[in-house]
Amino acid sequence: MKKIFLFSVCALMMSLQVSATQRSDAPTESNVATFEDVFAGIQKIWGAGVNQWQSGDYTFTTYKDVSEYSAYYYSFVVSDETASTSTGYMEPYRSTSGGAYEGSNFAVWYADWYGNNSITFSAQTVAGFFVNNNAYTVAAFVEGNQSPARAFTYNDKLLLYAIGKKDGQIVDTVTVNLAVKGRYIADWTYVDLSLLGEIDEVMFAMYSTDQSSYGSNTPTYVCLDNFGAAKPENYTAPETGVIPSATALDETDIRTTNAKKVLLNNQLMIVRDGVMYDLQGRKH
Numbered sequence: 001m002k003k004i005f006l007f008s009v010c011a012l013m014m015s016l017q018v019s020a021t022q023r024s025d026a027p028t029e030s031n032v033a034t035f036e037d038v039f040a041g042i043q044k045i046w047g048a049g050v051n052q053w054q055s056g057d058y059t060f061t062t063y064k065d066v067s068e069y070s071a072y073y074y075s076f077v078v079s080d081e082t083a084s085t086s087t088g089y090m091e092p093y094r095s096t097s098g099g100a101y102e103g104s105n106f107a108v109w110y111a112d113w114y115g116n117n118s119i120t121f122s123a124q125t126v127a128g129f130f131v132n133n134n135a136y137t138v139a140a141f142v143e144g145n146q147s148p149a150r151a152f153t154y155n156d157k158l159l160l161y162a163i164g165k166k167d168g169q170i171v172d173t174v175t176v177n178l179a180v181k182g183r184y185i186a187d188w189t190y191v192d193l194s195l196l197g198e199i200d201e202v203m204f205a206m207y208s209t210d211q212s213s214y215g216s217n218t219p220t221y222v223c224l225d226n227f228g229a230a231k232p233e234n235y236t237a238p239e240t241g242v243i244p245s246a247t248a249l250d251e252t253d254i255r256t257t258n259a260k261k262v263l264l265n266n267q268l269m270i271v272r273d274g275v276m277y278d279l280q281g282r283k284h
Contacts (some may be wrong), residue, residue, distance in 0.1 A: 004063040031056035032130075032225035033119075040080035043073050050116060058227055060107070061116040065168035076119075077222075080104045086136035088146060092221055094135035098240070101130040101188040101225035108134060109204055111220035117228065118203040123166065124199050127230040129158065130188045133178055133241075138186075141179055141210070141218055144244050147215045149210055151245040154182045156209045163203040166197030172196050177233035178206075178222065179243070186241030190231050191262055 033055035043051065050068040053061055055078075063074040077093060084098030100106035111117065136146070141158060146153030152158075158179040162173040174193055176183065178185050199222045208218035 012132075024248075032229045033060075035078050035100070035225065036076045036103045038105065040078045040105050040273060042160045043077055046211075050114075053092040055107075056228060057121055059120045061118070062260075063112050063114050063116045072113060074110050077108050077110070078105050079108050080106075084135055086134075086139050088139075089136065089219070092134065092219070094166075095132040095188075095223040096135045096138045096185075097132055097187040100130070104264065106132075106223055106225040107227075108221055108223050111204070111206055116200050120164075120201050123198055123200040126193045126202065126228055127165075128192045129193065129223045129227040129229060131176055131178075131185065131191050132188045132223040133185045133224075134219070134223050136246070137178075137219045137221045138184065138241070141184070141208075142241075142245075144245070146219065148212060151180075151209070152179060152243050154246045156246065157181075157207075158209075158218055159207045161205040161207070162191065162193060162196075163205065164193070164199040165203060166199050166202040166219040169220070171192065171199055180266055182243050182246030183240040184243060186236035188225065189237055190235055192231065239269050 023151065025151060035055050039053050042053070043062045043064060046062065046064055048064050048071075051062045051064060053062065054060070060076040062076055065074065066221060078167065079093035080100075081094045082099040083094050084093070086092065086094050092110065109117070127170055137158070139154070140146035140149035141152040156179070157177065160175040160176040162176065162177050164173065174191060174195060176185075176191055196202075199213045204222075206216065206220040208216040208220070210217040
């Protein structure tokens with residue numbers, strides 16, 4: 001069964017780092033959502049529709065959509081899978097580095113067009129959480145073999161929005177660049193949410209530049225762990241992954257390389273150091 005990915009919001013131009021309006025509020029101490037206190041796969045025993053559950057001091061929602069032959073899960077699902085690759089939508093609960101940031105369990109969020117995309121809690125300043133790309137999503141934008149998704153070019157991007165809300169009103173937004181300019185998050189990376197100030201809800205949304213009339217072609221899954229945790233001391237952001245098809249010519253000073261223009265089947269191409277690229281910088 002082919003799934004269509006139906007969730008998008010307006011894109012915002014951001015750098016490789018997460019960003020938001022700076023606020024001075026200090027994070028509140030709370031019980032971190034480690035997901036170790038939730039049984040991985042518990043959604044299988046739940047009924048159809050909205051199911052709420054807690055980890056630490058935070059409330060999550062899983063929407064269970066039951067069809068004649070199977071069930072699909074939207075918003076948040078707890079996983080303990082340790083594989084780092086995925087062959088398709090039947091393997092959607094894997095992180096691209098394999099397993100959790102800490103412990104055995106982590107959460108996977110999948111954009112829910114029914115509207116259950118929020119984490120709720122008592123009003124506080126949330127420190128942050130760890131994010132990782134989803135293996136199924138990475139397979140789609142790196143390999144382009146998950147129909148209807150295509151491989152990303154240098155100009156493509158995949159963004160996660162963490163939208164802070166207070167009493168139902170949007171306060172501010174932190175943008176996480178899951179994949180931009182030919183690179184993508186490939187390991188657990190810390191996201192600072194304290195910039196949002198005092199809030200009682202974080203709503204997730206995703207945007208991909210690979211769009212159709214139905215919305216995002218890129219699978220809108222992302223992994224998270226230790227929601228509400230402070231940034232560890234001496235934290236260093238991990239190395240990013242590289243999208244081979246997105247290798248761009250403007251990353252190299254052509255004055256120091258052997259490059260020339262050629263015409264192939266009435267299409268202008270660039271040959272650099274024996275490798276052929278189209279004008280979007282994609283290898284051929």
